[in-house]
Amino acid sequence: MSTSDAEQQTPPAEVTVPGRYELVLPPGWVRIPLRQGTKEALEKVLFSHMGQVPEGIPKDDAMRFRLDMRRQLEKQARAARRNGGLDLYLPVLPRGGIFLMASFIVAEMPIGQANGIPQQAVPQQAVLAELANEDVPGGTAAEVHVAGAPALRRDYRSTPDEEKLASAPQAVQQVALPTRRVDYVIPVPDDPGRWISINFSTPGDGDIDSEFTDVLVELFDAVVGTFKWSYE
Template sequence: MSASDGEQESPPGAVTAPRGYELVLPPGWARIPLREGTKEALERILFSHMEQVPEGIPRDDAMRFRLDMRRQLERQARAARRNGGLDLYLPVLPRGGIFLMASFIVAELPIGQAHVIPQQAVIAELANEGVPDGTAKQVDVAGAPALRRAYGSPLTEEKLSSASEAVQQDALPTRRVDYVIPVPDDPGRWISINFSTPGDGDIDSEFTGVLVELFDAVVGTFKWSYE
């Protein structure tokens, strides 16, 4: 399943599971497929979408900036793919002269694959478990029940000591929002949409909250694709 999968035509009246999904991205964001076409998407982003560079970077350093970004994007893509990722989404154009530090991943989840469990029961159980220092609640996504979890991931000494200068962003405290969504008419299949941002360095700031609202608005456009 991906954002652009297709399927053969089914008989009239047949119940079929979706083959993919669709969502509307904010201006300046791009999708990086993780199962195939990753290299081509990175090339397109780095040499087409990223013709702009943040303020303060000399023109002579633009290529070095793009290469550094490529290494970071490749690292993010590999990590997301290892965790069942289908697609990685992130801002690729600066806003107000800066690049937003935010991303979200659409991934498959191994929930109920060994034993088919009613989807509503899974959502209720996950919501009842709660989230330490966060919230978990049932919401509607694409007209059906889903789960939304919101929480903060604080900076720890372990993260700080293990993060190199090149990946220091991973060591920052982050605001995280996860959606857990069952695939209709396909028991045992679930996807998650996982958002993460350090915001402006304060995960409880108004700016960080605006980024979370932007992500929630994107999830509000989510719908299943059958073609």
């Protein structure tokens, strides 16, 4: 019995690309979608989740506090969306009477693309190796595994530019704090040229090298440890 060449050929298996990702959040943290539903999510956060206010704020000032918080969150969401952001994550319930000053953003990264158009695919391992070898002033970069696949983790400090800060409005100067930052760069499986980043930032307790700040970084790393792709 013989078989023709056509019969022997097996059609290539269809490649399935993940449609979204999933994370397990700590208690008191929420997701703010940045591509659609942002306004509704902010409304829910401000008037449902924030039933409490920090210690020291009179009840009569609770509404003003929520409105000020809303303006800050809207500003942060707009900036994140402009930078390719998909989702913004925030702690919205006080812990021990205080609100944690921390957040992280999941965003698309245009590695291997020009003007949004995929170019010739560069091997993911080569991209990770190049990123790991880049200089990270005041920090470190290392290859890690996220969702069972190679990724990159960068840990560094960010301090305000003193010259630019001197000419900034007083209100900006008052909130410009040194921050501890951790970034993860993750390739999308079976989709060359598509990457996402997870970018964490916190001023901690005012000391970006304190034990408290380290605990917040460890919490973020634990959240990224729950990251997985969804093919639904």
